[in-house]
Amino acid sequence: MSLKPSPLAPAGFPDLPPVAGARLAVAAAGVRYQGRDDVLLAAFDPGTTAAGVFTRSKTAAAPVLWCRRALAEGAGAARGLLVNAGNANAFTGAAGEAAVTTCVEAVAKVLDCAPQAVHVASTGTIGEPLPAPRIVAAVEGLAGRLGSADYRAAATAIGTTDTFPKGATRTCAIDGVPVRINGIAKGSGMIAPDMATMLAYVVTDAALPAPVLEALLKRGVATSFNAITVDSDTSTSDSLMLFATGAAGNAPVEDPRDRRLKGFRAALDDLLKDLAHQVVRDGEGATKFVEIRVRGATSQGAAKAIGLAIANSPLVKTAIAGADANWGRIVMAVGKSGQRVERDRLKIAIGGHLITDNGAPVAGYDEAPVAAHMQGQEIRIEVDCGLGRGAFTVWTCDLTHGYIDINADYRT
Amino acid sequence: MSLKPSPLAPAGFPDLPPVAGARLAVAAAGVRYQGRDDVLLAAFDPGTTAAGVFTRSKTAAAPVLWCRRALAEGAGAARGLLVNAGNANAFTGAAGEAAVTTCVEAVAKVLDCAPQAVHVASTGTIGEPLPAPRIVAAVEGLAGRLGSADYRAAATAIGTTDTFPKGATRTCAIDGVPVRINGIAKGSGMIAPDMATMLAYVVTDAALPAPVLEALLKRGVATSFNAITVDSDTSTSDSLMLFATGAAGNAPVEDPRDRRLKGFRAALDDLLKDLAHQVVRDGEGATKFVEIRVRGATSQGAAKAIGLAIANSPLVKTAIAGADANWGRIVMAVGKSGQRVERDRLKIAIGGHLITDNGAPVAGYDEAPVAAHMQGQEIRIEVDCGLGRGAFTVWTCDLTHGYIDINADYRT
Known part of the structure; x- marks a missing residue:
């Protein structure tokens, strides 16, 4: 599938310097796509810790089941990461689990590590047997070329319907020691925020125990990957992992709330948000990036439910596509969220222009500036429920x- | 807006004979549309009882608020029904409520009845003031022409983006006395099953107390209007009302579970399902009618949640549009429903062809007959969770x- 780059794509892939302790290689294994890299191998130095958040789907793919188990059994140790694009190895039964074992063992052998230190992911079509032999055949060559690929090549290799590779980098300090964080992601459809969405990998040279990574990741994902939606559909393969090689040499920090991690937390959160926004900007068929800010709700959960009701409404989303300032559909979506609202307290603004108050349009409402805002590529919708502090x-x-073009005939 | 008839439209509007005790009239009041009827007045003989189910939206429209109150204060009496198309009188604040009062009082005057016996509905754009004077100006003329319109004209007058008028009729007997049930409906977008969907009115000449009507309606709606979805969006105006004029002269029945009502219950349920299916067949942009049967779930609620997760998935719906037998997306949707499923017990069939079992495609799965079924206009998806008796x-x-064409620029 050849797709035009999203009109919302960033100007270019950012400059991601290597992270000490992590080496990358990519290969064209022909899993499904021809003539492009489709497998990524990352190798991490001994001592690397890891944490992950995964899809909450009840039909999670075999690689997701493996990663959950490996993280638990291996106490968050990580030496390798193997990702393929083109086949999700989801709903493939016992054969799919055997394919994971085969791939994991191949990587464990070339990296000379425990299988539990090898993490895997597959993204692509659901329900087709994974051609593990093709991937295994590529692993030895990948091991010999570790360090030859940069993060842009890695992000490109794991993409499917993505129209641009997604990456971000941040620097910060832990207790005065400089630390780098790099992240890559793929995803543009089957994007809904009940988990880490699609595949995203973050690598840092910080030295942090796995439980600290896990706490920081869970915190950061709540307002980044778990706050985006393209089509309300939840993937069977969603995986977000954070690897910390420890090469930066900072002093150990055992408590995720330790104030020495303040800068790291902020940098990580910022990077996760950056990657999540890139996924939305590559949403299938997207022509506008939409931010929906809800406040004044009875709780944070209520605010999120209202925000997602708006964000997932096909009628709101098509109105935005048509640059139609049809705020009545926002009222409808707020109403269907099931959350407590009071018509006469509800304030709705688009592009900073207040539209409703006291249960009706504001006096002298002028649609012209709102319509002008709707013509842009960056749309901002604000809802104030006027009831509480939930935001x-x-x-x-x-x-x-x-979106219809891409998805009405994806497999052919 | 001029739309081509849906390819899924029935061959024609069925023959709906009058129901004794109910008279109809329509008029072109110019609420929004020009050159077409847009107001319906129905008058019911004294003694008519009524029940209604309405949107669960937290931003319900002013007419919905009125009907709930009128049914409660008037103990389910009904003498008049006034419906306009083109303006939903939703999110119109105190002015919207005043507009309802104005219209209700005008009808109460011409029909010489209590305001609480007058029911109203408005459908169309949200957030614009209802031009009540135009409607009131039409009421006196409507009252003089009662009985001049048939059900087809009534169904046509209340339509908005509908491409065909929707009606159904059934006959049955209560205790040996013949009874007729007529129903009309409108709706094609903003259709989601958390309530009666859009506007539907059912009139019978049966003699039944309002509490019995209410019980029968709530029961019937659960597996008809509350089991359909076009776009997962819930209207602010959804109203389904049932009026019983009593002209048939059957003996009183006070218990909705009375066995003498067996035939009436079956006929009503069948009529409601017929109307609900017509709404789906007029779904905005629809080219295929899809039935999703779920069984073997842990409860009926779980089965419904799984069915709706499939029915509301943009990826499933676009695959069907493209006649793509992409059953992996059904697996995805089942997984995102949040309901308990076990991969290895899940059976999925399309068009009667079993596709998955034991957590993977069945041995020797042949896509050809499934692909042929997907080319048709009537698609049947079956999911058996293999866990319990929920269906x-x-x-x-x-x-x-x-759908995009219709909704990207609805208001212009």
């Missing part, structure tokens, strides 16, 4: 003919 | 370019 922000994109 | 069937349509 949450979600991000989404519009629903266009492009 | 539910939902109906939906596909998601096509037509």
